[in-house]
Amino acid sequence: MSDWVWLAVAAVGGVGAIGRFLLDSLIAAHAGRDFPYGTFTINITGALILGALTGSLLAGNLLLIAGTATIGSYTTFSTWMLESHRLAEDREYVRSLLNIALSLLAGFGAAFVGHTIGAHT
């Protein structure tokens, strides 16, 4: 893989992380922090977009940069798990379980819908 691809991966990785931080802050400012609405929204929209990109004709370095690097950095697995764990620690078992189950179902559904849309455009 050439140097410019690695540079692009680093640059868009930073952009994806900033996008996640800003959207999460914005959502938390409006919806509160009783439930991790921010991370949920980010992960589902990201699964939709990555599904669409992998379903599309995009391939090779372009797919790597736009998909794996950008959307991969925008969505997050670790924060989702940390927030679920902390909810359970606070005895918010229902919210913790909902956060895990809804993310799994909606995330898979979003990837499927995205993939279908991507394959038809």
Place this chain on the structure above:
Amino acid sequence: MGKLPRVDRRELAAIAAGGAVGAVVRVWIGRHLASADGSWPWPTFLINITGSFALAYFATRLQERLPQSTYRRPLLGTGFCGAYTTFSTMQVEALKLAEVDRYGLALGYVLASVAAGLAAIWLATTIVRRTRVIA
């Protein structure tokens, strides 16, 4: 919408730097540990588990152990661990397994990721909390 909490440019720079490194490490591991189509996605699985451990370690230490620092959490937590781990790739990998009729493997993959991810978070949190603080 439109009301964004005050943005600290240095905080954004820390997130971008951590995110850049996280993405590069994830892509690098993906290229060196590539798994065959239709098989267990080891790179993403290992990345998500180790990244969860690291995030819980940093978050617990920074929140409960060390004096408040402005830029370590955005750099290491939001930036690095957030970008290193990925939810979208996991879901697309599960979808690809389902597309080749490997439904059991797809379900097992996401459930094992969640179980191992939670275990890693719990383990790191416990380790940090049990470590004596040296004053």
